[in-house]
Structures are given as structure tokens and as C-alpha cells.
Amino acid sequence: MKPLNLVLLWHMHQPDYRDRDTGEFLLPWVYLHAIKDYTDMAHHLEQHPCVKAIVNFVPILLDQLEDYAQQFTQKKIRDPLLRLLATPDLNMITVNERASILNSCFQSNHATMLKPYPAYQHLREVYDMLKGQGDKDLIYVSGQYLADLLTWYHLAWMGESVRRSHEFVVKLMTQGKNFSYTDRLQLFNLIGKLIQELIPRYRELAASGQIELSTTPHFHPLAPLLIDFSSARDSLPEATLPSKTIYPGGCERVTFHVKSAINRHRQHFDTQPAGFWPAEGGISKDLLNIFMELGCQWSASGEGVLVNSLRKSYPNQSLPNRNHYLYRPYQVSDEKNGMFCFFRDDKLSDMIGFEYSKWFGRDAAENFIHTLEKIHHEVQAIVTYPIVSVILDGENAWESYPYNGYYFLKDLYDLLENHSFIQTTTYRDYIVNLVDTQAETKILPVLAAGSWVYGSFSTWIGDHDKNLAWDLLCTAKQSYDFVMKSGRLTDEEKLLVEQQLASCESSDWFWWFGDYNSAQAVASFDQLFRKNLANLYRLLKLPVPAIVLEPISQGGRYAGLVETMRRSS
Numbered sequence: 001m002k003p004l005n006l007v008l009l010w011h012m013h014q015p016d017y018r019d020r021d022t023g024e025f026l027l028p029w030v031y032l033h034a035i036k037d038y039t040d041m042a043h044h045l046e047q048h049p050c051v052k053a054i055v056n057f058v059p060i061l062l063d064q065l066e067d068y069a070q071q072f073t074q075k076k077i078r079d080p081l082l083r084l085l086a087t088p089d090l091n092m093i094t095v096n097e098r099a100s101i102l103n104s105c106f107q108s109n110h111a112t113m114l115k116p117y118p119a120y121q122h123l124r125e126v127y128d129m130l131k132g133q134g135d136k137d138l139i140y141v142s143g144q145y146l147a148d149l150l151t152w153y154h155l156a157w158m159g160e161s162v163r164r165s166h167e168f169v170v171k172l173m174t175q176g177k178n179f180s181y182t183d184r185l186q187l188f189n190l191i192g193k194l195i196q197e198l199i200p201r202y203r204e205l206a207a208s209g210q211i212e213l214s215t216t217p218h219f220h221p222l223a224p225l226l227i228d229f230s231s232a233r234d235s236l237p238e239a240t241l242p243s244k245t246i247y248p249g250g251c252e253r254v255t256f257h258v259k260s261a262i263n264r265h266r267q268h269f270d271t272q273p274a275g276f277w278p279a280e281g282g283i284s285k286d287l288l289n290i291f292m293e294l295g296c297q298w299s300a301s302g303e304g305v306l307v308n309s310l311r312k313s314y315p316n317q318s319l320p321n322r323n324h325y326l327y328r329p330y331q332v333s334d335e336k337n338g339m340f341c342f343f344r345d346d347k348l349s350d351m352i353g354f355e356y357s358k359w360f361g362r363d364a365a366e367n368f369i370h371t372l373e374k375i376h377h378e379v380q381a382i383v384t385y386p387i388v389s390v391i392l393d394g395e396n397a398w399e400s401y402p403y404n405g406y407y408f409l410k411d412l413y414d415l416l417e418n419h420s421f422i423q424t425t426t427y428r429d430y431i432v433n434l435v436d437t438q439a440e441t442k443i444l445p446v447l448a449a450g451s452w453v454y455g456s457f458s459t460w461i462g463d464h465d466k467n468l469a470w471d472l473l474c475t476a477k478q479s480y481d482f483v484m485k486s487g488r489l490t491d492e493e494k495l496l497v498e499q500q501l502a503s504c505e506s507s508d509w510f511w512w513f514g515d516y517n518s519a520q521a522v523a524s525f526d527q528l529f530r531k532n533l534a535n536l537y538r539l540l541k542l543p544v545p546a547i548v549l550e551p552i553s554q555g556g557r558y559a560g561l562v563e564t565m566r567r568s569s
Contacts, residue, residue, distance in 0.1 A: 003423045004376040005387040005430055006416070007342070008051075009300065010041060010394030011277055013058040013220060015508035017528070018067070018078075020500055021535050025079040026528060028104065030064045032157045035194050037395035038065075040404055042201045043161035048413040049210060052424040055202060055394065056277040058216040059264040060506075065198060066268075072192030081105075085150050086188040088181050091143035101146050102127065102138060105153035109399045113156040116402075119176035120152040144178065151179040154187055160406035166190065203269055212426035215265045215273040217257035222460050222507040224284035224449045226250040229470070231284045231449035235308050235456035242467040244474035248481055253505060255290055256498075262294065274428040275299060277391070279507045280460070281344070281452030285332070288447065292337035298427045299341055300391060302568055304455020306330075306343040308448035323378045327386045329434065330444040340431055341444065344391040344452065346568035348372075353392045353565055357400040361407030369415050372422050385439040387430060391452070396564040453566040465513040465553035469529065472548060473504055476533050483540045497539045504532045515556030522555030 017027040045053060068079070077083045081104055084090070084097060106114070106124060114120050126145065130137045155173055163169050168190070172183060205211045217223055224231040227250045232239045247253070258276070265273045275298035276291055283301045291299055303326060310319060319325070330341045348371060356364035372388060379386045398405040416424055425433075434441065453459045460466060480501055484494060509529035512522050530548050537544045 001421050002380065002385070003421050004372060004379075005385070005425045006372060006422055007054060007387060007389045007391075007425060007427060007430065009054040009056060009214070009277060009344075009389065009391040009427075011056045011058075011216075011391065012038060012041075012061055012394045013056075013216070013279075014061050014064065014395075015220060015506045015528075016060050016064065016503045018064070019531060019535070020496070020503065021538070023078050025064075026531075027524065028079055028081045030061065031068050031079065031082065031191065031195060033395045034065060034068070034198055035154075035162065035191055036157045036159045036404060037398055038198055039194055040159035040161045040398070040406065040409075041394050042198070042205065043159070044409045044413055045205055045210060046201070047410070048417050049208070050417045050424075051413045052210055052212075052426055052429070054212045054214055054275075054277075054426050055205075056214045056216060057202070057265075057268075058220050058279075059218040059261045060220060060503075062199065062264060062268050065195060069192075069196045069199075072196060081150075082188070082191070084146075085154060085184055085191075089143060090146040090150075093143075093146075095139060098139065098141070098146065101150060102141070105149045108153075108156060112400060112402055112404075117152065117156065117173070119148075120156060123149050123152060147179050147181075147184060148177050151184055151187060154191065160404045162190075162194065199268060206269060206271070212275075212428045213265070213269050213271075213273065214275045214277055214427075215261045216277055216279055217254065218260040218264065219257060219502040219506050220279040220508060221254065221257050221502075221505040222279055222282050222451075222457065222510065223254045223257070223287045223290075224282050225457060225461055225470075226254050226505060227284065227286045229461065231286075232457040232461050234284070234312075234449040235304075235454075236458060236462065239456075239458070239462045240467065241461070242470040242474065244471050247470070247474055248477045251286070251290075253501075254287065257502065257505070258290055258294060260502075274431075280511075281305070281391070282450070282457065282460075282507070283341075283447065284449035285447045288332050288339065288341070289334050292332075292334060292339050296339055297431060298339060300389060300427070301341070301343055301450070302391075302452030302455060303343050303346040304452070304568060305448060305450040308450055308455050309444055309446055312448050313445040323375070324382055327375065327379050327388055328383045329385075329387060329430075329441050331441050332444050332447055340427070340434075340441070341447075342387065342389045342427060344389040345375075346452070348388070349390050349392045350567050352390065353397045354400075354567060356408055357397065357402075357405070359408075361402075361405075362411045364408050365411035365415055368412060369419065369422070376421060385430075385434055385437065387425075393565055452568060454568065459566060460507055460510040463514055466510050469510055469513055469552050472533060472552070475545070476504065476536055477501070479537065479540055479542055483542065488541070493539065497536065500532065500536045500539050504529070504536055512555075513553040515554070517555050519555035522553050523551070526552050 014030045017025050019026055071077050080100055158169055206213045226247050229241045276296055277300055281301040331338055332341050450456050512525035533548045534544045
């Protein structure tokens with residue numbers, strides 16, 4: 001019986017939360033996901049050495065993890081929340097620092113990360129009581145309350161594998177309250193140790209051949225849109241585009257992000273990445289041409305992109321059952337080069353991302369395996385060397401799972417490690433075997449531009465707020481081009497400006513604009529985007545346009561518990 005190849009690709013990403021003017025981290029999500037998700041994901045792989053996977057680290061995330069590691073080494077903490085955790089006397093902090101603790105330390109999934117812990121829940125009840133009497137009463141909370149709140153917030157964000165391997169963490173959770181400065185400092189030092197060990201752990205997994213490490217254009221830009229706004233109309237012909245017709249020099253900027261990603265990957269992992277997971281699975285033929293020119297072997301996207309591509313490739317044919325087209329590799333080529341393109345099973349990926357968190361872990365793992373067995377039975381006679389791609393965020397889903405998905409992932413890896421015909425693999429290894437066995441591969445004549453969300457770019461472009469953000473970025477890029485050519489900046493200043501522009505080009509800012517996200521989340525990322533633009537103008541030695549100081553989007557109705565992810569359809 002021929003095997004069913006399974007690729008699990010875990011995409012690890014956080015945008016750049018640093019104020020490049022001050023070096024301060026404005027949001028804590030990089031280190032929080034590091035101690036919770038990136039540690040747990042490494043642990044599950046280490047405990048199951050026969051399970052292979054791809055781990056995709058976006059370079060800007062690696063840069064920030066490295067930054068945090070250096071902060072602990074140098075004992076100069078530039079993250080306000082971390083700094084407060086290690087502040088000796090919390091009775092002496094400023095009103096703004098108090099507000100920061102109170103505003104930050106309840107930001108999590110309350111069902112899985114607050115309510116299971118009565119002592120943490122009690123802190124929330126005290127907060128709600130005081131909040132109900134007006135914000136002015138919150139200034140009366142004691143330093144001990146703030147110490148307990150800071151401690152519990154970080155305990156709740158600890159990975160399940162960390163809790164099971166550090167008795168000190170369990171001791172604090174059992175203690176429940178009246179945490180001392182010594183307790184907080186010990187927790188602070190553990191956070192530093194976990195972050196400093198993180199990249200070496202993944203490097204070791206890669207060196208053993210268990211995982212393939214892939215990358216993404218450096219600052220996570222929505223590359224097809226940088227190259228050509230009109231690519232949005234491949235999937236949505238009536239899409240409303242920004243008033244600016246094109247992002248100036250977009251192709252060159254994407255090439256910068258891709259080359260920079262390759263260089264940073266080499267620096268972190270001492271090897272050339274074989275493949276790219278593009279930001280948001282967003283691909284176009286122009287982007288793949290850049291990948292091919294730089295020697296990339298593979299890329300991947302969502303099932304919706306494949307469906308749109310096949311419809312454009314064979315407009316007079318009806319689409320067959322997905323078993324006939326989804327579970328196989330495709331080749332895309334230009335005049336000189338070619339590469340493989342894979343498309344994820346959106347249904348299975350979304351089951352992990354959105355549904356299995358509501359199941360018992362073992363039941364969910366068994367359902368996943370049963371689905372794969374069904375696919376195997378149905379494609380045996382159709383595909384010579386079948387492959388199922390399951391691709392999703394490696395951090396955001398687990399917040400909705402009990403115990404951070406510990407039991408689901410443990411049971412899933414247990415079942416995969418012992419399965420008779422489902423074999424986990426990586427794209428790099430799959431391609432080697434594909435070539436060796438001379439198995440059939442299909443050419444994809446037309447590649448429709450799109451992403452892993454709805455097969456389109458509607459999450460990043462097309463409504464008023466998103467298009468306004470693009471127009472602001474285009475105007476800033478025109479100023480950038482003018483100043484960079486003027487000769488008024490030194491080489492060192494040009495490097496800083498280029499990095500700042502790259503941060504402005506991240507896809508994450510455009511994700512959040514719109515009325516389907518909560519007002520609080522939109523406000524945070526709106527402010528970050530405009531702060532990045534303002535810093536860019538300052539580095540260019542230009543006045544900041546007044547429009548950059550005005551909010552772009554207000555947000556609106558709450559989309560659900562997991563705003564950081566979207567279903568594929």
C-alpha cells in the first residue's frame with residue numbers, strides 16, 4: 001500500500017512591535033507567544049522524534065526573539081510589561097504604569113486562561129467592581145494587587161510543557177496570591193531562559209532532519225499587492241482599489257524582503273531555506289517569479305487559490321471532486337526556472353484552527369486521523385504520490401484550547417508516529433522522493449493571485465479604511481524615493497530608513513482595519529501603523545503629514561474569540 005504523505009506546516013509570526021525611534025516594545029505578544037506557544041510546539045516535536053514537520057519562522061519574529069534574548073543578557077529590558085514584572089516596589093510606579101498593568105493583564109482568552117484559575121478570576125472580579133465605580137477608583141489598587149495580577153498574567157501565558165517541567169511554576173499557581181518580589185524575579189528569569197533557549201531548540205530539531213525550517217519575506221508584506229494592486233481582482237473582479245494606482249517600486253521592495261529573509265535565515269540557522277510560505281499564503285505569478293529567480297524550490301498557498309487557478313486554467317471544464325486535484329504537487333515555471341507549489345487542505349487546517357478546540361483532545365486527534373485515512377482510501381487510484389498539506393498559525397489557535405492544546409497535540413503526534421501508512425514529511429524531503437521516483441506532477445498553466453483567506457485579498461484591500469491605509473503608505477513611499485535619491489542622507493541613515501519602510505509594509509496593519517474587528521484591537525494596530533509612518537517621515541527629515549496623526553479605522557462589532565485568524569471560507 002502506498003503511503004499518504006502529510007505535511008504539517010506551523011507558521012510562526014508576529015509583526016514588529018518595536019518603536020524604532022526608542023527601541024521600546026509597544027505590545028508584548030512576541031515574548032508571550034514565545035513562553036506559551038513556541039516552547040510548547042518545540043516540546044511536542046522533541047517528544048515525538050519520528051514526527052516530521054515544517055516550522056516557518058518569519059524573519060521579523062526571529063529578529064524580535066533575538067532582541068528579547070539580548071535584553072535579558074544585557075539586563076536592559078525595553079518591554080514595559082516585562083520591566084514592571086521585575087520592578088521591586090509596585091506601590092511606587094506611575095499612574096500610567098498602573099493603567100498599563102490593568103489594561104494589559106486581562107488580555108487573553110478568559111475561558112481557557114483565566115476562569116480555570118480561581119485566584120486569577122478573583123483579581124478580575126475586583127477589577128470589575130472598581131471599574132464599575134469609575135476609572136478614578138482604580139488608582140487605589142495596592143502594589144500587592146498589581147504584583148499578583150502581573151504574576152498571574154504571566155503564569156496564564158506559560159506553556160503547558162513549561163508548567164510540567166518547572167516545579168516553581170506549579171508552586172506559584174498553588175500559592176495563588178501574595179506573590180513577593182522574589183517570586184516575580186524568579187518568574188522573570190525563567191522567561192528570559194525560555195526565550196534564550198528557543199531558537200537553539202529549533203536549530204537542533206532542524207539539524208536532526210526532523211523539521212524543515214522555511215521562511216517568509218522579511219517583514220511579512222502582502223507581496224502580490226505590493227507588486228500590483230490589481231492582482232486583487234484576480235479573485236474579486238469588482239474589488240475597489242486604492243486611489244493610488246500602484247505601490248511605487250513594489251517589485252523591488254518585494255525582492256528586498258525576499259533577499260533579506262534568505263540572509264537572515266542563513267544567519268539564524270546556517271542554511272539556505274528551500275521554500276517560502278508567503279505572508280498570508282498570498283501568491284501571484286509575479287511573486288513566484290521572484291522566488292524562482294532566487295533559487296526557491298517550493299511555495300504554498302490555500303485551497304481557494306488552487307480552485308481559482310484551475311478555473312482560469314480550464315475555463316470550459318467543470319471542476320471535479322477535490323480528491324482529483326488537491327492532494328498533489330503542481331509545477332509553476334517561467335522561461336528559465338520552475339518550482340513546486342502546494343495547496344493546503346482548508347477544511348482540515350480550519351478544523352485545527354477553529355473546531356477541535358471544542359472537542360476532547362483524543363477525540364479530535366482521532367477524527368483528524370480518520371479524515372486522513374478516508375482521503376487515503378479515495379485518492380489511491382487517482383494520485384501517484386499523494387500529499388496532504390495542513391498549514392496554519394503555530395501560535396494563535398492554542399489559546400482557545402484547554403491546556404494550550406497539550407492533549408490534542410500529544411495524542412495527534414502519538415497517532416501519527418505509530419500509523420502504518422500515514423507518513424509525516426516535509427516539502428523538501430517530498431520533492432527529493434518525487435524526483436527520485438519520477439512520479440507524475442501537473443503543470444499549473446495559470447496561477448490566480450490570492451491568499452489562504454477566502455482565496456482572495458479582501459482581508460487586506462478593498463474597503464475604505466484598508467484603501468486609505470494603502471494610500472497613506474504610497475504617499476510615504478513617494479517621499480521615501482525622493483529623499484533616498486536626493487543625497488541628503490548618510491549610508492547609516494539610509495539603512496535605518498529602509499528598515500522603517502519595511503516595517504510599514506507589513507500585511508498585519510491592513511488585516512486589522514475594518515469594522516469586523518473589535519475597537520480595542522483596531523485602535524492598537526491603527527496606532528502602531530501610523531506611528532511607523534510618522535517615524536519614517538522623521539527619519540526622512542520631513543514633517544509628518546497631519547493625516548497620519550488621525551485614526552484610520554474605528555473597528556466595530558466583535559468578530560469572535562480568535563481575531564488573529566480567519567477561516568478559509
